[in-house]
Amino acid sequence: MSFKTKKIPEHLIIKPPTWDRPKKRGRWILWLIGPIVCLGILVLAVESMAEEIEKPGSGQLVFRNQSGIDKAALHVSSKLAIEISGIVAHMTFTQEFSNHTNLWQEGIYVFPLPETAGVNFMQIKIGERLIKAVVKEKDEARRIYKKAMANGQKAAMVEQLRPNLFTQKVSNIAPGETIIIEIRLIQHIDYVSGSFVLRFPTTITPRYTPQRTINRIRRDNSNEPKRNEAELDQLETFKSGCAFLNETAGSGCAFTYETTKVTDEHKTNIHYQDQLQNPIEISINLNSGLKLSQITSPYHKIKVERRDMHHKISLRKGTTSMDRDFILEWQPTENNLPQTAIFREHLEDDEYILLMVLPPNHQTENQYLPKEMIFIIDTSGSMGGESIRQAKASLSKAIQGLRRQDHFNIIEFNSLYSRLFYESHLANSHNKQLALSWVNRLTAGGGTEILPALRAALRPAQSNELLKQIIFITDGAVSNEMELFSLIHTKLNNAKLFTVGIGSAPNSYFMRKAAQFGGGTFTHIGDASEVHSKMNQLFEKLENPLVRDISITWDSSTESYPNRIPSLYLNEPLLVVAKTKNLKGSVKIHGLTTSKNWSQKLILDTHKSQPGIASLWARAKIDSLEDEKIAGRSAEEVRKEIVNIALKHQLVSQYTSLIAIEEIISRPPQLKLSNSQIPNLNPRGHGTIKLNYPKTATGGELSFWMGCLSIMLCFIWMSRRYSLKKQI
Amino acid sequence: MIHNIRPTFIICCLLTITILCWGNALKIYFKAIAAQILINITWEQTLEGNPQPPWPWADTTPVAKIRNEKNGDSFIVLSGGKGNSLAFGPAHIDGTKHPGDKGTSVIAGHRDTHFAFLENSEMGDRISIQSLSGIWSSYEINKLSIHDIRDHKFWHIDSDLDQLLLVTCYPFDTIDPNGPLRLIVTLRQTIDFDSVSASILSPEDRFVSSLK
Numbered sequence: 017m018s019f020k021t022k023k024i025p026e027h028l029i030i031k032p033p034t035w036d037r038p039k040k041r042g043r044w045i046l047w048l049i050g051p052i053v054c055l056g057i058l059v060l061a062v063e064s065m066a067e068e069i070e071k072p073g074s075g076q077l078v079f080r081n082q083s084g085i086d087k088a089a090l091h092v093s094s095k096l097a098i099e100i101s102g103i104v105a106h107m108t109f110t111q112e113f114s115n116h117t118n119l120w121q122e123g124i125y126v127f128p129l130p131e132t133a134g135v136n137f138m139q140i141k142i143g144e145r146l147i148k149a150v151v152k153e154k155d156e157a158r159r160i161y162k163k164a165m166a167n168g169q170k171a172a173m174v175e176q177l178r179p180n181l182f183t184q185k186v187s188n189i190a191p192g193e194t195i196i197i198e199i200r201l202i203q204h205i206d207y208v209s210g211s212f213v214l215r216f217p218t219t220i221t222p223r224y225t226p227q228r229t230i231n232r233i234r235r236d237n238s239n240e241p242k243r244n245e246a247e248l249d250q251l252e253t254f255k256s257g258c259a260f261l262n263e264t265a266g267s268g269c270a271f272t273y274e275t276t277k278v279t280d281e282h283k284t285n286i287h288y289q290d291q292l293q294n295p296i297e298i299s300i301n302l303n304s305g306l307k308l309s310q311i312t313s314p315y316h317k318i319k320v321e322r323r324d325m326h327h328k329i330s331l332r333k334g335t336t337s338m339d340r341d342f343i344l345e346w347q348p349t350e351n352n353l354p355q356t357a358i359f360r361e362h363l364e365d366d367e368y369i370l371l372m373v374l375p376p377n378h379q380t381e382n383q384y385l386p387k388e389m390i391f392i393i394d395t396s397g398s399m400g401g402e403s404i405r406q407a408k409a410s411l412s413k414a415i416q417g418l419r420r421q422d423h424f425n426i427i428e429f430n431s432l433y434s435r436l437f438y439e440s441h442l443a444n445s446h447n448k449q450l451a452l453s454w455v456n457r458l459t460a461g462g463g464t465e466i467l468p469a470l471r472a473a474l475r476p477a478q479s480n481e482l483l484k485q486i487i488f489i490t491d492g493a494v495s496n497e498m499e500l501f502s503l504i505h506t507k508l509n510n511a512k513l514f515t516v517g518i519g520s521a522p523n524s525y526f527m528r529k530a531a532q533f534g535g536g537t538f539t540h541i542g543d544a545s546e547v548h549s550k551m552n553q554l555f556e557k558l559e560n561p562l563v564r565d566i567s568i569t570w571d572s573s574t575e576s577y578p579n580r581i582p583s584l585y586l587n588e589p590l591l592v593v594a595k596t597k598n599l600k601g602s603v604k605i606h607g608l609t610t611s612k613n614w615s616q617k618l619i620l621d622t623h624k625s626q627p628g629i630a631s632l633w634a635r636a637k638i639d640s641l642e643d644e645k646i647a648g649r650s651a652e653e654v655r656k657e658i659v660n661i662a663l664k665h666q667l668v669s670q671y672t673s674l675i676a677i678e679e680i681i682s683r684p685p686q687l688k689l690s691n692s693q694i695p696n697l698n699p700r701g702h703g704t705i706k707l708n709y710p711k712t713a714t715g716g717e718l719s720f721w722m723g724c725l726s727i728m729l730c731f732i733w734m735s736r737r738y739s740l741k742k743q744i
Numbered sequence: 745m746i747h748n749i750r751p752t753f754i755i756c757c758l759l760t761i762t763i764l765c766w767g768n769a770l771k772i773y774f775k776a777i778a779a780q781i782l783i784n785i786t787w788e789q790t791l792e793g794n795p796q797p798p799w800p801w802a803d804t805t806p807v808a809k810i811r812n813e814k815n816g817d818s819f820i821v822l823s824g825g826k827g828n829s830l831a832f833g834p835a836h837i838d839g840t841k842h843p844g845d846k847g848t849s850v851i852a853g854h855r856d857t858h859f860a861f862l863e864n865s866e867m868g869d870r871i872s873i874q875s876l877s878g879i880w881s882s883y884e885i886n887k888l889s890i891h892d893i894r895d896h897k898f899w900h901i902d903s904d905l906d907q908l909l910l911v912t913c914y915p916f917d918t919i920d921p922n923g924p925l926r927l928i929v930t931l932r933q934t935i936d937f938d939s940v941s942a943s944i945l946s947p948e949d950r951f952v953s954s955l956k
Contacts, residue, residue: 222900397900397901398900400900400901400903400905431887431889432887432889459905459906459907460905461887461901461905461907461930462887462889463889707837707839707840707850707899707901708899709891709893709899709911709926710830710835710837710852710911711830711913711921711922712830712852712853712854712855712859712911712912712913712926713854713855713856713912713913713920713921713922713923714772714776714831714854714856714857714921715768715772715921716768716769716772716773716856716857717769717856717919717921718919718920718921719765719766719768719769719772720765720766720769721919722761722765723761723762723763723764723765723766723769724762726758726759726761726762726765727758727759727762729758730755730758730759730762733751733754733755733758734755737751
């Protein structure tokens with residue numbers, strides 16, 4: 017309305033020339049300056065755009081560091097000492113954080129641990145001082161840690177991201193100082209196809225979070241600005257062109273939110289570097305109590321010193337780089353393998369028992385049952401390099417091993433999935449040949465969208481006469497494990513799922529759990545030379561389970577895990593941990609084999625006590641509670657139970673962390689604290705190159721429309737001026 | 745006082761902005777077209793064994809010629825995937841294999857100039873590449889995917905695969921030059937196995953999806 021005031025036109029029209037002249041000169045200056053200012057603004061805008069072009073640049077490796085200081089701000093060297101007695105391993109994992117900068121530092125390190133290990137001890141070592149950690153609820157521990165960090169006290173905290181993935185945070189490391197963090201964990205040893213196996217991961221294959229999961233989280237998170245919605249919808253529409261992706265929406269929501277919350281956290285925390293000096297020193301004291309025929313480490317060169325039944329094992333070079341899982345295998349001499357092993361511990365009023373029983377091998381050559389075999393092969397980007405070659409070799413081997421009566425199909429997935437056949441075909445030589453050439457052409461690249469592929473594999477078999485078996489070949493480099501377990505749990509029906517873990521650093525947690533929910537077994541292949549023997553072992557297991565419906569007659573005061581004992585395959589032991597009040601007498605084990613019933617009596621109370629069994633029991637209980645959550649129990653209930661058991665047994669879990677605080681305030685408040693993330697090594701054989709995405713749009717269109725906008729404004733202005741003039 | 749100068753001054757500013765913006769846009773598109781004409785001449789000379797820079801102060805050299813078999817358009821691919829070569833043509837990303845060689849080769853192009861044709865790409869579309877040796881090889885689109893750079897800071901590529909990746913910004917009809925989405929077109933060299941592949945892939949499995 018202000019335009020209608022008549023003051024403007026009056027000024028414009030009534031212009032005494034004598035008064036105007038000096039003013040006009042000033043106006044001309046403005047006319048000159050105006051465009052120059054505009055030009056300046058435009059140039060600046062273009063400059064800032066150009067800067068953004070340069071920033072992501074070309075294929076350069078960038079190590080992000082929040083403080084922007086030297087790359088190797090913090091240095092970590094690790095030491096692993098393992099004491100193995102029988103089938104229990106006590107590990108001491110030491111991380112040395114040295115600060116090479118002249119700033120106070122907080123170190124953050126994401127590291128893997130064995131997926132069945134219970135972390136029950138941590139201490140900080142600063143010079144001669146030792147500070148022991150306690151287990152607190154996760155949120156409380158975080159609060160304490162943050163407060164201590166702000167106060168300038170030294171503090172350390174271990175948090176669990178996944179059962180096999182942990183974060184270590186150490187605050188207030190003085191310039192030039194070295195802080196040693198000692199973590200202790202306990203684990204039972206696996207027995208696989210005739211040998212005992214200890215697996216210790218040292219690095220993490222980069223994990224993939226499915227696009228759809230991210231989308232859902234973004235949508236769930238109402239605090240997030242809505243700016244992404246349009247783009248996300250576009251993505252969804254693009255993807256919905258592909259079969260079955262829509263079908264999956266709306267399943268497993270309850271878990272996704274939770275898992276991905278954790279995921280986002282670890283996504284920001286893992287950094288990778290290709291050339292990195294963070295060596296690990298490994299020394300093992302092996303006291304298996306058995307006569308051993310050989311001790312081997314398939315991927316590392318080791319030195320073995322023998323003293324009677326004791327073996328001291330160390331790395332031949334002293335240290336190794338942390339780019340692949342460390343594995344130690346030991347084989348007892350034939351006829352020297354006991355059928356049962358029992359370990360116990362007395363703690364407070366309870367007796368804890370760990371028992372391992374190897375069922376007798378009664379396998380008889382009975383009639384071969386034709387099967388429907390579905391192979392799922394992961395061809396995602398993380399499988400690139402050595403991994404995809406191993407996976408293809410394994411799959412080819414499996415195809416060759418099919419019998420004429422079997423039906424089979426292959427599903428290949430990365431961001432999308434595709435199938436060899438629409439429906440399973442008979443494994444005749446023609447179809448096998450087609451399959452082999454199809455497999456030969458597979459290549460790795462793209463995302464790891466397991467869910468749609470798994471869903472396709474789990475669709476009911478075409479005929480119920482066939483025994484359906486799914487063999488899943490992957491590195492498990494995903495972060496939505498819970499969602500997948502829940503799918504396997506609900507959709508499996510009578511099928512069996514077997515996982516084959518590929519690569520230098522597979523996600524063993526995924527392999528083990530997926531196989532557990534799938535009622536099958538897991539196999540690890542870490543080297544091309546192992547493909548033949550490992551796939552043969554797997555094929556032997558693919559025959560019917562050796563022992564089914566196993567039960568143990570505990571008395572009523574006993575709490576034993578696993579809750580439901582899984583069927584055992586060839587050369588697999590029965591492994592149970594139990595807590596009981598009454599250790600007198602014996603228990604009976606019953607089971608069904610293909611030919612006859614198996615029953616065995618075990619006398620419990622004669623065995624010597626050994627520390628750590630209680631922790632193993634608590635760890636197994638937590639594991640079992642997590643499974644209940646997948647089966648549908650309320651998350652809050654499970655959380656309460658896990659917190660209780662974890663606090664009682666001092667274990668790190670999804671809801672509890674270990675935290676240690678030094679009383680002394682070491683950092684003067686006027687000095688700033690920087691923050692450094694310790695990168696992990698890329699797994700060995702990862703033939704991938706890392707590129708920054710190039711900037712692939714010009715500002716041309718933007719400029720054009722900006723020009724249009726400006727001329728439109730110009731016209732509007734002029735027309736208004738014209739109309740104003742007319743009004744007068 | 746201010747009422748005196750404002751209208752003319754503002755119109756003057758707005759006109760200047762318009763001229764500058766349109767000039768900038770014109771410059772970008774003119775550069776994209778004119779440079780290709782110049783480089784095309786250089787490419788012919790390069791193939792004849794007489795390599796010369798396209799213009800005396802050029803900091804990039806042609807490395808391949810890419811032809812869209814759908815409409816016959818062709819562009820010369822330049823070395824270096826930085827902003828400066830992308831202005832003149834599709835650019836081969838340093839550190840990846842040369843087009844036509846074994847292994848993964850990555851070519852980036854602007855969505856609104858040279859790679860605008862990717863908007864209509866469909867599975868099975870053919871693209872030919874002429875390498876420095878003059879040999880033409882034919883490629884077929886085998887996958888279309890969209891990456892969000894906010895989720896993945898880096899782009900992991902298996903360098904051992906025999907494939908050609910074309911990358912451009914996505915979607916095609918926005919004006920924001922710094923958008924977070926990229927369209928990745930994966931191409932495989934076509935060999936004579938088409939008959940086999942067609943017979944074993946069911947129609948459902950060949951996700952024939954187009955972008956539009």
